[in-house]
Amino acid sequence: MKNNWLKAWRRLGAVLLLTLLSLPPLLAQTAQAAADTPEMADALRQSGKIYVVVLVILLILGGLLFYLVRLDRKVGRLEQELRDDK
Template sequence: MKMYKYILTLLLFWAVGTSAPVIAQTTAETTSSSSTPLQSNPDVEMADVMRQDGKIYIVVAVLVSILLGVLVYLINLDRKVSRLEKEFRQ
């Protein structure tokens, strides 16, 4: 049961860490003429093209499925290890 708490905590920190920069951006930051590596460049049209073609949703779906697969694998592995620990104690 401890492993579930660790995995849940890790996922929570991951979700907060990856969504914070997206929430912090405003339209003034993305349309400025001086761009830094952290700001999006308005000259790059790849994201717009991917959104128009609907490919961005495919990318998001693949990433989510990979992360869910890793999570399911870790949960199954934790169950197996817990079962082996119980057998070893007896």
């Protein structure tokens, strides 16, 4: 059981590392796009609705992450059961 947690933490660490490594190019593109800011973004920012958009995006990403973690745990349990049956 402890070994499964260690593997899960390693996978999570690898995903986080890849995410952090991919951020600089994304931020560079965002900075370049900020120079050509569309009017819609300005309107959303002025009315305060941009926070609603950001919240919805974060909720969707959080839900996906939660689902993937649950799925990984279930697959890990099934793998453990298969190893124990042999």
